[in-house]
Amino acid sequence: MGKEFNITPTDVPKVETKYRHIVTPLPHPDSVATLEKLRQFEPQSMRGQPPIVWDRAEDIFVYDKYGNRWLDWSSGVLVTNAGHGVPEVRQAIIDQVNSGLLHNYCFPSEERAALAGYLAGLSPEGLKKVFLLTTGSEATECALKLARAQGIKVGGTKKIGLVGFDRGFHGRTLGSQQAGGMAGQKSWIVNLDRAIINVPFPDGYWEENTGFDAFLNGLDRAGLTGDNIAGVMMETYQGVGPDFAPIEYVRKLATWCKAHKVVLIFDEVQAGFGRTGKFWAFEHYGVTPDLICCGKGISSSLPLSAVIGREEIMDQFPPGSMTSTHTGNPVCCAAAMASVKKIIRDKLTENAAWLEPVLLAGLKRIQARHPEVVGHVTAKGLVGGMQIVNPGRKEPNHDLAHGIIERCYQKGLLLFAPVGAWGQTVKIAPPLTIPLDALEEGLVVLSQATDEAVTALSQSVKVQTL
Numbered sequence: 001m002g003k004e005f006n007i008t009p010t011d012v013p014k015v016e017t018k019y020r021h022i023v024t025p026l027p028h029p030d031s032v033a034t035l036e037k038l039r040q041f042e043p044q045s046m047r048g049q050p051p052i053v054w055d056r057a058e059d060i061f062v063y064d065k066y067g068n069r070w071l072d073w074s075s076g077v078l079v080t081n082a083g084h085g086v087p088e089v090r091q092a093i094i095d096q097v098n099s100g101l102l103h104n105y106c107f108p109s110e111e112r113a114a115l116a117g118y119l120a121g122l123s124p125e126g127l128k129k130v131f132l133l134t135t136g137s138e139a140t141e142c143a144l145k146l147a148r149a150q151g152i153k154v155g156g157t158k159k160i161g162l163v164g165f166d167r168g169f170h171g172r173t174l175g176s177q178q179a180g181g182m183a184g185q186k187s188w189i190v191n192l193d194r195a196i197i198n199v200p201f202p203d204g205y206w207e208e209n210t211g212f213d214a215f216l217n218g219l220d221r222a223g224l225t226g227d228n229i230a231g232v233m234m235e236t237y238q239g240v241g242p243d244f245a246p247i248e249y250v251r252k253l254a255t256w257c258k259a260h261k262v263v264l265i266f267d268e269v270q271a272g273f274g275r276t277g278k279f280w281a282f283e284h285y286g287v288t289p290d291l292i293c294c295g296k297g298i299s300s301s302l303p304l305s306a307v308i309g310r311e312e313i314m315d316q317f318p319p320g321s322m323t324s325t326h327t328g329n330p331v332c333c334a335a336a337m338a339s340v341k342k343i344i345r346d347k348l349t350e351n352a353a354w355l356e357p358v359l360l361a362g363l364k365r366i367q368a369r370h371p372e373v374v375g376h377v378t379a380k381g382l383v384g385g386m387q388i389v390n391p392g393r394k395e396p397n398h399d400l401a402h403g404i405i406e407r408c409y410q411k412g413l414l415l416f417a418p419v420g421a422w423g424q425t426v427k428i429a430p431p432l433t434i435p436l437d438a439l440e441e442g443l444v445v446l447s448q449a450t451d452e453a454v455t456a457l458s459q460s461v462k463v464q465t466l
Protein backbone atom coordinates (compact mmCIF):
# COMPACT_ATOMS: atom_id res chain seq x y z
CA MET A 1 0.00 0.00 0.00
CA GLY A 2 1.00 3.65 -0.23
CA LYS A 3 2.09 3.95 -3.85
CA GLU A 4 3.57 7.28 -4.93
CA PHE A 5 2.50 9.30 -7.93
CA ASN A 6 5.04 9.97 -10.66
CA ILE A 7 6.58 13.44 -10.32
CA THR A 8 8.27 13.45 -13.72
CA PRO A 9 6.42 15.97 -15.92
CA THR A 10 4.31 14.07 -18.43
CA ASP A 11 2.45 15.37 -21.47
CA VAL A 12 -1.28 14.90 -21.01
CA PRO A 13 -4.15 15.82 -23.34
CA LYS A 14 -5.40 19.39 -22.89
CA VAL A 15 -8.76 19.76 -21.17
CA GLU A 16 -10.88 22.90 -21.30
CA THR A 17 -14.42 22.53 -19.98
CA LYS A 18 -16.67 24.57 -17.72
CA TYR A 19 -15.22 22.85 -14.67
CA ARG A 20 -11.73 21.63 -15.67
CA HIS A 21 -8.71 23.25 -17.20
CA ILE A 22 -5.52 21.27 -17.84
CA VAL A 23 -3.12 23.11 -20.14
CA THR A 24 0.42 22.00 -19.20
CA PRO A 25 2.36 18.78 -18.66
CA LEU A 26 1.66 17.31 -15.21
CA PRO A 27 3.12 17.96 -12.80
CA HIS A 28 4.17 21.32 -14.19
CA PRO A 29 7.99 21.27 -14.64
CA ASP A 30 8.38 24.40 -12.48
CA SER A 31 6.62 22.72 -9.57
CA VAL A 32 9.00 19.78 -9.41
CA ALA A 33 11.52 21.67 -7.24
CA THR A 34 8.83 22.09 -4.55
CA LEU A 35 7.79 18.45 -4.81
CA GLU A 36 11.41 17.39 -4.43
CA LYS A 37 11.95 19.72 -1.49
CA LEU A 38 8.97 18.18 0.28
CA ARG A 39 10.39 14.73 -0.42
CA GLN A 40 13.71 15.86 1.01
CA PHE A 41 12.48 17.48 4.22
CA GLU A 42 9.27 15.68 5.14
CA PRO A 43 8.90 12.09 6.27
CA GLN A 44 8.00 9.81 3.38
CA SER A 45 4.69 9.06 5.07
CA MET A 46 3.60 12.51 3.87
CA ARG A 47 3.91 11.51 0.21
CA GLY A 48 1.25 9.78 -1.76
CA GLN A 49 -1.19 12.45 -2.94
CA PRO A 50 -1.50 13.54 -6.58
CA PRO A 51 1.48 15.87 -7.21
CA ILE A 52 -0.24 19.21 -7.58
CA VAL A 53 1.41 22.09 -5.73
CA TRP A 54 -1.76 23.83 -4.58
CA ASP A 55 -1.64 27.56 -5.20
CA ARG A 56 -5.19 28.46 -4.26
CA ALA A 57 -8.54 26.76 -3.84
CA GLU A 58 -11.95 28.34 -4.26
CA ASP A 59 -15.36 26.71 -3.82
CA ILE A 60 -15.17 23.48 -5.86
CA PHE A 61 -11.85 24.22 -7.56
CA VAL A 62 -8.16 23.70 -6.82
CA TYR A 63 -5.62 25.71 -8.83
CA ASP A 64 -1.90 25.46 -9.43
CA LYS A 65 0.19 28.48 -10.45
CA TYR A 66 0.40 27.48 -14.07
CA GLY A 67 -3.14 27.85 -15.34
CA ASN A 68 -4.43 24.38 -14.40
CA ARG A 69 -7.71 24.03 -12.55
CA TRP A 70 -9.09 20.83 -11.06
CA LEU A 71 -12.67 20.06 -10.15
CA ASP A 72 -12.16 19.03 -6.55
CA TRP A 73 -13.67 15.77 -5.34
CA SER A 74 -11.50 15.58 -2.23
CA SER A 75 -12.67 18.59 -0.20
CA GLY A 76 -9.06 18.40 1.05
CA VAL A 77 -9.98 15.14 2.84
CA LEU A 78 -13.61 16.00 3.62
CA VAL A 79 -12.89 19.36 5.22
CA THR A 80 -14.30 21.99 2.88
CA ASN A 81 -17.99 21.08 3.17
CA ALA A 82 -18.96 24.74 2.62
CA GLY A 83 -16.49 25.06 -0.25
CA HIS A 84 -12.84 26.06 -0.39
CA GLY A 85 -11.94 29.56 0.72
CA VAL A 86 -15.51 30.81 0.70
CA PRO A 87 -15.87 34.58 1.17
CA GLU A 88 -17.80 34.34 4.47
CA VAL A 89 -15.15 32.14 6.05
CA ARG A 90 -12.30 34.32 4.80
CA GLN A 91 -14.03 37.45 6.07
CA ALA A 92 -14.68 35.91 9.48
CA ILE A 93 -11.01 34.97 9.75
CA ILE A 94 -9.90 38.46 8.65
CA ASP A 95 -12.28 40.15 11.10
CA GLN A 96 -11.07 37.97 13.94
CA VAL A 97 -7.42 38.62 13.09
CA ASN A 98 -8.15 42.35 12.95
CA SER A 99 -9.92 42.23 16.31
CA GLY A 100 -6.51 41.59 17.84
CA LEU A 101 -7.33 38.29 19.57
CA LEU A 102 -5.40 35.40 18.04
CA HIS A 103 -5.01 33.14 21.04
CA ASN A 104 -6.42 32.88 24.54
CA TYR A 105 -5.78 29.27 25.71
CA CYS A 106 -8.59 28.30 28.13
CA PHE A 107 -9.09 31.87 29.27
CA PRO A 108 -12.64 32.88 28.43
CA SER A 109 -13.46 34.37 25.04
CA GLU A 110 -16.69 35.44 23.33
CA GLU A 111 -15.73 33.41 20.26
CA ARG A 112 -15.49 30.14 22.19
CA ALA A 113 -18.70 30.85 24.07
CA ALA A 114 -20.53 31.62 20.84
CA LEU A 115 -19.38 28.49 19.04
CA ALA A 116 -19.93 26.14 21.99
CA GLY A 117 -23.46 27.48 22.39
CA TYR A 118 -24.15 27.26 18.67
CA LEU A 119 -22.94 23.65 18.38
CA ALA A 120 -24.90 22.64 21.47
CA GLY A 121 -27.99 24.12 19.82
CA LEU A 122 -27.39 22.00 16.72
CA SER A 123 -26.95 18.81 18.76
CA PRO A 124 -29.71 16.48 19.95
CA GLU A 125 -31.53 16.92 23.23
CA GLY A 126 -29.30 15.98 26.15
CA LEU A 127 -25.99 16.60 24.39
CA LYS A 128 -25.31 20.11 25.58
CA LYS A 129 -21.67 20.25 26.63
CA VAL A 130 -19.05 21.06 24.01
CA PHE A 131 -15.28 20.63 24.34
CA LEU A 132 -13.42 22.30 21.49
CA LEU A 133 -10.14 20.79 20.39
CA THR A 134 -7.92 20.95 17.33
CA THR A 135 -7.77 17.64 15.45
CA GLY A 136 -10.08 14.71 14.92
CA SER A 137 -7.66 12.38 16.72
CA GLU A 138 -7.71 14.65 19.75
CA ALA A 139 -11.49 14.44 19.79
CA THR A 140 -11.54 10.64 19.54
CA GLU A 141 -8.78 10.27 22.16
CA CYS A 142 -10.74 12.51 24.48
CA ALA A 143 -13.95 10.54 23.93
CA LEU A 144 -12.17 7.25 24.69
CA LYS A 145 -10.86 8.76 27.92
CA LEU A 146 -14.27 10.09 28.89
CA ALA A 147 -15.91 6.74 28.16
CA ARG A 148 -13.37 4.79 30.17
CA ALA A 149 -13.60 7.19 33.11
CA GLN A 150 -17.38 6.91 32.99
CA GLY A 151 -17.10 3.09 32.92
CA ILE A 152 -14.96 3.13 36.04
CA LYS A 153 -17.42 5.53 37.68
CA VAL A 154 -20.44 3.31 37.07
CA GLY A 155 -18.85 -0.17 37.15
CA GLY A 156 -15.42 -0.01 38.77
CA THR A 157 -12.06 -0.81 37.23
CA LYS A 158 -13.35 -3.97 35.57
CA LYS A 159 -15.50 -1.76 33.30
CA ILE A 160 -12.73 -0.29 31.11
CA GLY A 161 -13.32 -2.07 27.79
CA LEU A 162 -13.52 -0.04 24.61
CA VAL A 163 -15.02 -1.54 21.47
CA GLY A 164 -14.20 -0.38 17.96
CA PHE A 165 -14.86 -2.03 14.61
CA ASP A 166 -12.81 -3.94 12.07
CA ARG A 167 -11.50 -1.60 9.34
CA GLY A 168 -12.57 1.45 11.38
CA PHE A 169 -10.45 4.61 11.54
CA HIS A 170 -10.35 7.12 14.37
CA GLY A 171 -6.91 8.69 13.97
CA ARG A 172 -3.25 7.81 14.29
CA THR A 173 -2.52 8.40 18.00
CA LEU A 174 -2.05 5.54 20.46
CA GLY A 175 -5.64 5.21 21.70
CA SER A 176 -7.43 6.21 18.52
CA GLN A 177 -5.36 3.83 16.41
CA GLN A 178 -6.06 0.96 18.82
CA ALA A 179 -9.77 1.64 18.76
CA GLY A 180 -9.57 1.69 14.97
CA GLY A 181 -9.62 -1.56 13.09
CA MET A 182 -6.80 -1.31 10.57
CA ALA A 183 -4.70 -4.32 11.57
CA GLY A 184 -1.76 -3.28 9.38
CA GLN A 185 -1.49 0.08 11.15
CA LYS A 186 -1.12 -1.28 14.68
CA SER A 187 2.07 -3.31 14.50
CA TRP A 188 4.06 -0.43 16.06
CA ILE A 189 2.00 -0.67 19.26
CA VAL A 190 3.08 -4.25 20.08
CA ASN A 191 1.58 -4.41 23.57
CA LEU A 192 -1.99 -3.72 22.57
CA ASP A 193 -4.37 -2.95 25.40
CA ARG A 194 -6.41 -6.14 25.81
CA ALA A 195 -9.40 -4.08 26.90
CA ILE A 196 -9.56 -2.32 23.53
CA ILE A 197 -11.09 -4.72 21.05
CA ASN A 198 -12.53 -4.72 17.55
CA VAL A 199 -15.66 -6.51 16.45
CA PRO A 200 -16.82 -7.10 12.85
CA PHE A 201 -18.26 -4.06 11.06
CA PRO A 202 -21.53 -5.01 9.36
CA ASP A 203 -20.89 -3.44 5.95
CA GLY A 204 -22.52 -6.33 4.08
CA TYR A 205 -19.57 -6.67 1.71
CA TRP A 206 -16.34 -7.63 3.48
CA GLU A 207 -18.48 -8.75 6.43
CA GLU A 208 -21.56 -10.56 5.19
CA ASN A 209 -23.15 -11.13 8.58
CA THR A 210 -24.88 -7.84 9.33
CA GLY A 211 -26.75 -9.10 12.40
CA PHE A 212 -26.16 -7.71 15.89
CA ASP A 213 -25.20 -11.23 17.02
CA ALA A 214 -21.78 -10.58 15.42
CA PHE A 215 -21.21 -7.77 17.95
CA LEU A 216 -22.12 -9.99 20.90
CA ASN A 217 -20.03 -12.87 19.54
CA GLY A 218 -17.08 -10.48 19.21
CA LEU A 219 -17.34 -9.63 22.92
CA ASP A 220 -17.65 -13.34 23.76
CA ARG A 221 -14.52 -14.14 21.80
CA ALA A 222 -12.63 -11.51 23.82
CA GLY A 223 -14.03 -12.95 27.05
CA LEU A 224 -15.88 -9.69 27.82
CA THR A 225 -19.45 -8.87 28.77
CA GLY A 226 -21.39 -5.63 29.12
CA ASP A 227 -20.05 -5.38 32.69
CA ASN A 228 -16.55 -4.98 31.27
CA ILE A 229 -17.34 -2.48 28.53
CA ALA A 230 -17.08 1.27 29.10
CA GLY A 231 -17.62 2.53 25.57
CA VAL A 232 -18.33 1.65 21.96
CA MET A 233 -16.85 3.91 19.29
CA MET A 234 -18.29 3.67 15.80
CA GLU A 235 -17.64 5.80 12.73
CA THR A 236 -21.17 6.83 11.86
CA TYR A 237 -20.34 5.56 8.42
CA GLN A 238 -17.18 3.63 7.96
CA GLY A 239 -14.96 5.91 5.90
CA VAL A 240 -13.35 3.15 3.88
CA GLY A 241 -16.63 2.43 2.08
CA PRO A 242 -18.31 4.71 2.85
CA ASP A 243 -20.46 2.07 4.53
CA PHE A 244 -23.35 2.49 6.92
CA ALA A 245 -24.31 -0.28 9.32
CA PRO A 246 -27.91 -1.53 9.01
CA ILE A 247 -30.34 0.71 10.92
CA GLU A 248 -31.62 -2.29 12.88
CA TYR A 249 -28.10 -3.17 13.99
CA VAL A 250 -27.39 0.33 15.29
CA ARG A 251 -30.69 0.54 17.11
CA LYS A 252 -29.93 -2.77 18.84
CA LEU A 253 -26.45 -1.47 19.65
CA ALA A 254 -27.88 1.70 21.21
CA THR A 255 -30.36 -0.34 23.29
CA TRP A 256 -27.58 -2.68 24.41
CA CYS A 257 -25.35 0.26 25.38
CA LYS A 258 -28.12 1.82 27.43
CA ALA A 259 -28.92 -1.46 29.18
CA HIS A 260 -25.26 -1.98 30.12
CA LYS A 261 -24.41 1.65 30.96
CA VAL A 262 -21.98 1.77 28.04
CA VAL A 263 -21.08 5.12 26.47
CA LEU A 264 -22.04 5.13 22.79
CA ILE A 265 -19.71 7.32 20.75
CA PHE A 266 -20.32 8.22 17.13
CA ASP A 267 -17.20 9.39 15.36
CA GLU A 268 -18.61 12.03 13.02
CA VAL A 269 -15.20 13.50 12.23
CA GLN A 270 -15.78 13.00 8.52
CA ALA A 271 -19.51 12.31 8.51
CA GLY A 272 -20.82 15.47 10.18
CA PHE A 273 -21.85 18.90 8.95
CA GLY A 274 -24.12 17.83 6.13
CA ARG A 275 -21.84 15.46 4.27
CA THR A 276 -24.33 12.56 4.14
CA GLY A 277 -27.47 14.56 3.45
CA LYS A 278 -28.31 14.92 7.17
CA PHE A 279 -26.60 17.47 9.39
CA TRP A 280 -25.33 14.65 11.64
CA ALA A 281 -24.95 11.30 9.92
CA PHE A 282 -26.32 9.44 12.96
CA GLU A 283 -29.72 10.95 12.14
CA HIS A 284 -29.97 8.26 9.43
CA TYR A 285 -30.19 5.67 12.21
CA GLY A 286 -32.71 7.51 14.37
CA VAL A 287 -30.37 6.98 17.33
CA THR A 288 -28.71 9.53 19.63
CA PRO A 289 -25.20 8.76 20.92
CA ASP A 290 -23.82 9.83 24.30
CA LEU A 291 -20.80 11.49 22.72
CA ILE A 292 -20.21 12.94 19.27
CA CYS A 293 -16.68 13.46 17.95
CA CYS A 294 -16.46 15.93 15.10
CA GLY A 295 -13.87 17.94 13.19
CA LYS A 296 -12.95 18.32 9.51
CA GLY A 297 -16.08 19.91 7.94
CA ILE A 298 -16.72 22.02 11.04
CA SER A 299 -14.72 24.99 9.72
CA SER A 300 -14.17 24.16 6.04
CA SER A 301 -10.67 25.52 6.68
CA LEU A 302 -8.72 26.00 9.93
CA PRO A 303 -8.05 23.14 12.37
CA LEU A 304 -10.82 22.64 14.88
CA SER A 305 -12.59 19.64 16.37
CA ALA A 306 -15.06 18.98 19.16
CA VAL A 307 -16.48 16.44 21.54
CA ILE A 308 -20.14 17.09 22.22
CA GLY A 309 -21.89 15.10 24.90
CA ARG A 310 -23.99 14.48 27.93
CA GLU A 311 -23.24 16.56 30.97
CA GLU A 312 -22.63 13.66 33.35
CA ILE A 313 -19.97 12.26 31.01
CA MET A 314 -18.40 15.56 29.96
CA ASP A 315 -18.19 16.96 33.50
CA GLN A 316 -16.21 14.14 35.08
CA PHE A 317 -12.93 16.00 35.33
CA PRO A 318 -12.48 18.94 37.70
CA PRO A 319 -11.51 22.46 36.61
CA GLY A 320 -8.13 22.65 34.89
CA SER A 321 -7.76 18.90 34.31
CA MET A 322 -9.17 18.34 30.82
CA THR A 323 -7.80 21.13 28.67
CA SER A 324 -5.78 21.67 25.54
CA THR A 325 -3.41 24.53 24.66
CA HIS A 326 -5.22 25.49 21.49
CA THR A 327 -8.71 24.62 22.63
CA GLY A 328 -11.21 26.76 20.76
CA ASN A 329 -8.70 29.09 19.17
CA PRO A 330 -10.66 32.28 18.41
CA VAL A 331 -9.69 32.47 14.73
CA CYS A 332 -10.67 28.82 14.24
CA CYS A 333 -13.93 29.43 16.12
CA ALA A 334 -14.74 32.39 13.87
CA ALA A 335 -14.06 30.28 10.77
CA ALA A 336 -16.25 27.47 12.10
CA MET A 337 -19.16 29.79 12.92
CA ALA A 338 -19.08 31.19 9.40
CA SER A 339 -18.77 27.78 7.79
CA VAL A 340 -21.56 26.09 9.74
CA LYS A 341 -23.84 29.08 9.23
CA LYS A 342 -23.22 28.86 5.49
CA ILE A 343 -23.97 25.12 5.46
CA ILE A 344 -27.31 25.86 7.12
CA ARG A 345 -28.21 29.07 5.27
CA ASP A 346 -27.36 27.77 1.81
CA LYS A 347 -29.02 24.41 2.51
CA LEU A 348 -25.88 22.50 1.65
CA THR A 349 -27.04 19.45 3.59
CA GLU A 350 -30.14 19.42 1.40
CA ASN A 351 -27.98 19.77 -1.72
CA ALA A 352 -26.02 16.70 -0.62
CA ALA A 353 -29.23 14.73 -0.10
CA TRP A 354 -30.62 15.91 -3.45
CA LEU A 355 -27.50 14.88 -5.36
CA GLU A 356 -27.12 11.47 -3.69
CA PRO A 357 -29.18 9.58 -6.31
CA VAL A 358 -27.12 11.13 -9.11
CA LEU A 359 -23.85 10.12 -7.48
CA LEU A 360 -25.06 6.62 -6.64
CA ALA A 361 -26.49 6.03 -10.12
CA GLY A 362 -23.24 7.25 -11.71
CA LEU A 363 -21.14 4.89 -9.59
CA LYS A 364 -23.49 2.00 -10.31
CA ARG A 365 -23.17 2.67 -14.03
CA ILE A 366 -19.39 2.43 -13.74
CA GLN A 367 -19.76 -0.78 -11.75
CA ALA A 368 -22.08 -2.20 -14.43
CA ARG A 369 -19.39 -1.51 -17.05
CA HIS A 370 -16.70 -3.20 -14.94
CA PRO A 371 -18.43 -5.62 -12.57
CA GLU A 372 -15.33 -7.82 -12.41
CA VAL A 373 -13.17 -5.13 -10.72
CA VAL A 374 -15.60 -2.63 -9.18
CA GLY A 375 -16.57 -4.87 -6.28
CA HIS A 376 -18.69 -2.58 -4.14
CA VAL A 377 -20.09 0.93 -4.63
CA THR A 378 -21.86 3.11 -2.10
CA ALA A 379 -22.96 6.73 -1.77
CA LYS A 380 -24.78 8.73 0.87
CA GLY A 381 -25.29 12.42 0.37
CA LEU A 382 -22.10 13.63 -1.24
CA VAL A 383 -19.75 10.92 -0.10
CA GLY A 384 -19.27 7.91 -2.31
CA GLY A 385 -16.82 5.17 -3.00
CA MET A 386 -15.86 2.41 -5.39
CA GLN A 387 -13.98 -0.51 -3.88
CA ILE A 388 -11.65 -1.98 -6.47
CA VAL A 389 -10.84 -5.69 -6.47
CA ASN A 390 -8.88 -8.22 -8.47
CA PRO A 391 -10.86 -9.43 -11.50
CA GLY A 392 -13.72 -11.63 -10.36
CA ARG A 393 -12.41 -11.98 -6.79
CA LYS A 394 -13.18 -10.24 -3.53
CA GLU A 395 -9.55 -9.21 -3.05
CA PRO A 396 -8.54 -5.53 -2.79
CA ASN A 397 -6.65 -4.05 -5.73
CA HIS A 398 -4.78 -0.94 -4.64
CA ASP A 399 -2.82 -0.55 -7.88
CA LEU A 400 -5.93 -0.35 -10.02
CA ALA A 401 -7.59 2.11 -7.60
CA HIS A 402 -4.43 4.20 -7.78
CA GLY A 403 -4.40 4.04 -11.58
CA ILE A 404 -7.99 5.32 -11.74
CA ILE A 405 -7.17 8.26 -9.46
CA GLU A 406 -4.00 9.10 -11.41
CA ARG A 407 -5.97 9.24 -14.66
CA CYS A 408 -8.62 11.45 -13.04
CA TYR A 409 -5.88 13.86 -11.88
CA GLN A 410 -4.49 14.01 -15.41
CA LYS A 411 -7.98 14.85 -16.70
CA GLY A 412 -8.60 17.63 -14.19
CA LEU A 413 -10.63 15.76 -11.56
CA LEU A 414 -8.97 15.70 -8.15
CA LEU A 415 -9.44 12.83 -5.73
CA PHE A 416 -7.19 11.93 -2.82
CA ALA A 417 -5.14 8.73 -2.93
CA PRO A 418 -7.09 5.49 -2.43
CA VAL A 419 -8.19 4.77 1.13
CA GLY A 420 -9.34 1.72 3.04
CA ALA A 421 -7.76 -1.09 5.00
CA TRP A 422 -5.96 -2.20 1.84
CA GLY A 423 -6.01 1.10 -0.10
CA GLN A 424 -8.73 -0.25 -2.36
CA THR A 425 -11.31 2.55 -2.30
CA VAL A 426 -11.65 5.37 -4.79
CA LYS A 427 -13.43 7.88 -2.57
CA ILE A 428 -15.56 10.75 -3.78
CA ALA A 429 -16.18 13.76 -1.54
CA PRO A 430 -16.75 17.08 -3.33
CA PRO A 431 -17.60 20.27 -1.44
CA LEU A 432 -21.33 20.27 -0.69
CA THR A 433 -21.69 23.35 -2.91
CA ILE A 434 -21.16 21.31 -6.07
CA PRO A 435 -23.84 21.90 -8.72
CA LEU A 436 -25.55 19.05 -10.57
CA ASP A 437 -23.75 19.54 -13.89
CA ALA A 438 -20.32 19.56 -12.22
CA LEU A 439 -21.16 16.29 -10.46
CA GLU A 440 -22.30 14.80 -13.76
CA GLU A 441 -19.16 16.00 -15.54
CA GLY A 442 -17.00 14.44 -12.83
CA LEU A 443 -18.84 11.14 -13.13
CA VAL A 444 -18.12 11.04 -16.87
CA VAL A 445 -14.42 11.65 -16.14
CA LEU A 446 -14.36 8.97 -13.45
CA SER A 447 -15.99 6.54 -15.86
CA GLN A 448 -13.44 7.28 -18.61
CA ALA A 449 -10.55 7.01 -16.15
CA THR A 450 -11.88 3.64 -14.96
CA ASP A 451 -12.24 2.38 -18.55
CA GLU A 452 -8.65 3.40 -19.31
CA ALA A 453 -7.18 1.97 -16.11
CA VAL A 454 -9.01 -1.34 -16.63
CA THR A 455 -7.81 -1.52 -20.25
CA ALA A 456 -4.23 -0.83 -19.11
CA LEU A 457 -4.56 -3.59 -16.51
CA SER A 458 -5.81 -6.16 -19.02
CA GLN A 459 -3.04 -5.20 -21.46
CA SER A 460 -0.38 -5.64 -18.79
CA VAL A 461 -1.87 -9.05 -17.85
CA LYS A 462 -1.73 -10.06 -21.55
CA VAL A 463 1.92 -9.01 -21.80
CA GLN A 464 2.78 -10.97 -18.65
CA THR A 465 1.09 -14.13 -19.95
CA LEU A 466 2.70 -13.99 -23.41
Ligand SMILES: Cc1ncc(COP(=O)(O)O)c(C=O)c1O
Binding pocket: 135, 136, 137, 138, 140, 169, 170, 171, 172, 235, 239, 267, 268, 269, 270, 295, 296
Ligand atom coordinates in the same frame (compact mmCIF):
# COMPACT_ATOMS: atom_id res chain seq x y z
C1 LIG B 1 -13.64 9.11 11.11
C2 LIG B 1 -12.36 9.79 11.46
N1 LIG B 1 -12.02 9.92 12.76
C3 LIG B 1 -10.89 10.55 13.13
C4 LIG B 1 -10.02 11.07 12.19
C5 LIG B 1 -8.75 11.73 12.63
O1 LIG B 1 -8.80 13.08 12.37
P1 LIG B 1 -7.44 13.95 12.28
O2 LIG B 1 -6.71 13.50 11.06
O3 LIG B 1 -7.94 15.36 12.20
O4 LIG B 1 -6.68 13.69 13.52
C6 LIG B 1 -10.33 10.95 10.84
C7 LIG B 1 -9.42 11.49 9.80
O5 LIG B 1 -9.43 11.13 8.67
C8 LIG B 1 -11.54 10.31 10.46
O6 LIG B 1 -11.89 10.16 9.19
